[in-house]
Amino acid sequence: MDNERIEELFEGLGPVTIRRLFGGKGIYHRGVIVAIVLRGELMLKGDDETGPEYEAAGGSRWTYVGKRHGKTVAMPYWTVPDGALDDPDEMTFWARKAYEAGVRSEK
Template sequence: MDNVAIADLFAGLGEVSIRRMFGGKGIYHNGLIIGIELRGELMLKGDEISAPELEAAGARRWRYTGSRHGKLVAMPYWTIPDEAVDDPEEFGRWARKAYEAAVRWQSKG
């Protein structure tokens, strides 16, 4: 997904910046990372408050097996709920939740 398409998706939230990372892209709003694009898949930031909602909406958490220790690692990013894929208003709602999760993550410090 190119940067213009990503910015268009997040237009309901406001301006985003996009930076290369993890072999993909980090998506930032107001200086906080709110999502990533990795291997063609867009994922939104979640936390202990938003994760149950994401899971209930059918989103999947990003997990990978660590190369050094062979253990499953769960990252704080979730796939886009199906209901938001083709609905800009619904996507905007989830993008706001991702930003709220990022604010909470930052406040944990």
């Protein structure tokens, strides 16, 4: 996903900055991380409050199997809910949720 597309998707939230992160990209709004792009997939920041909302809307949590102990590790990022990538208003709704989760995680 190129930077122009990322900026377009988050336009309803406001300006974002994009930095390299985890071999992918970190997307920040007002200095708060709101999303990442990893292996070409956009994932939104979430937490205990927003995770169930992402899942109810068709999003799934990023997990991976740790190399040292073979245990599944859950990261605080969810795939974008169905349809949001094609609907600016819906994307803005989820981007705001991601920003709120990012703000909460910094406290």
